Amino acid sequence: MSTASSRHLWTALAAGSALALSLGLTACGHKAAPAPPAPIAPSASTGAAPTVTLQADPTAVESGGSSKLTWSSTNAVRVELNVTPVNLNGTQPVSPTESTDYQIVARSSDGQTANAAVRITVTAAPTPTPTVAPTSNDLGTFGDSVRDAFFDYDKSDIRPDAEPALQADAQFFKSHPDAKVLIEGHCDDRGSAEYNLALGDRRAQAVKNYLVSQGVDASRIQTVSVGKEKPFCTEDTDDCRQQNRRGHFTPGN
């Protein structure tokens, strides 16, 4: 803190108990109330009608794979994706475990709505096929071929829906015997930092143990816990927090 800002602190504090009092009175769980929304006219829509589009890329994924939803709206004041409020325009990664319909609704200030939907089809993970080029050290396909494992809140057990991805990952590492891997254990933002660092370590170790159980040499696998310090997503949504509870693969050395 610079000296200048310290002086501002003193100035604020010299105001004394009046400041403390105002702090105390404005809090108590009641955030400053926003201006009430304009009443929605029950009829006689006169404003411009909203529009909304929703796309998925790709529209078909293997189980455990990820796709990206992209939407844009016009004349809307509120947009909901599967009834969760989202930005008026945006993107969101999704990893459906079964074929899923995504619905988006845009609402204008005078109550008009527009809808769009897209379906992401989930296919079964392919049966691993033995690769016959085991000497390849080309990791150019690392990011495309290796998929992360996701975890439940405060848990480090490998979920059934993570197993197909990890089995494919194990196959990849067995077919690239020179490849080394660093598994990062990630946590969402809830919970104490110190506790989450230990939890992230448990997740990374769980992923490592699974790969070893599938025949990958443990000496090729490093782990590190990053706790909640390197989030993939920082929105305050369940989907975002799920994105951050994972064992993430990066090339090792």
Added chain:
Amino acid sequence: MKMRRNLLCLVSLGVALAAPLVAQDQTTITITGTAKYRLAVPDFTPGGGVPADVQTVFNQVLWNDLYQSAVVTMVGRSLYTAPPIASERDVNNPAVRTAWSGAPLSIQRLAFGSIQLGSGGLLVDGYLYDVTQPAGSGRLLGRRYADPATPAGARAIAHQLANDIIAALGFGPGIATSQIAFISNRSGSQEVWTMDYDGSNQQQRTHLHAIAYSPCISPDGTKLAFMSEAGGGEAQIRLISLLTNKPLPFPRFRGITESPAWSPDGKRLAFASKMNGADMAIYTSNVDGTGLRRLTNPHSYDDLSPAWNPKPPAGSSGQIAFVSGRIGQPQIYIMNADGSNQQRLPLGGYAVSPSWAPNGLSLAFAWVRTGGGENSGAFDVYVWYFGEQKYVQLTHNGDRNDFPSWAPDNRHLVFQSGPPYHTQLFSVAVDGTVPAQLTSAGNNEMPNWSWH
């Protein structure tokens, strides 16, 4: 600097805590339930040649220190209708004393003095009088202070004088010369920083460019332990000297190792490590890592975040609070310093980040009180009182209020508050008065208040 409007709704502890707590030899909170002295502090009388900025810093720092102490009612300078007090002769003039002590000012304690240049730099004569006594009596403090005639020197003198005044009023030790260590990412990576208790003099102490947690100042103030993922990525304990900022020797253990805490005598560290298996256990060691001793034996859960009791009960070999996931979500436990007699505080929910008050009578912690299972992650700071076996909630705003740490006076806490990845550090008296935002640049977290 901006105060967050919704930061705090601090509970008034009120009469309940004015009652003495059982056991031990001190009461924990002396500032509630009794009237505070009405204290006047006129600007100190300047001698010739004292730079204006030096005078300004001195008078502002002294005022702020006394205000932040939360043990006096500061009567504002704009109300001073009585004759000025330039010297002890003035305060012992019966008419002048009555003008201060009588209505409408009704001053009970008066701090005053002079600030001048001497051969060695800045000279400050500071006095404190009980002006309810007759003229010619009531002197509680009279002392001369010297330091370089710079703003930094003026600040140092003001802090020392403030502590002396707080002690002379009967509320020592003060916190005006104390320090707070914390983690900040303002330089682009998580590093250890320190600052004065009032947020001034913020200094970067490490340049390791890696995830860093849990800075912890040694009882003598010369060393700092923390967790860093520098040099290999795995979490390990590191020590630095606060005198030189240079690293001090401490071994790397196998498996992640974190959350260091100093024993009250400064000879041992407690920390959590997976050095013996897949679970985090609590260990203690000497400051150089020798004399390793394992205190807990977790199975498929983690024990971590130890905090030593600075003043354990008489006859005790020491006490350590820690966090354990043994019943599911993390809870706070207390054990003896040899690992025996592990007892859970009756809390429930998700309870972490224990910090023991210097007098050993209470423990601050962070808590998601309601519900088990998945929750919003909104922590609040609470204090557990061992005597009454009850807790008091200090924050109420639904943000991440975490990592409370006690000040050496048993009256203040520092903690982090804010939405995820946007937390700042705040200090507050435990009766809810004098909240102050201490940081504003970057994300600042995990504050640790020095022992003195």
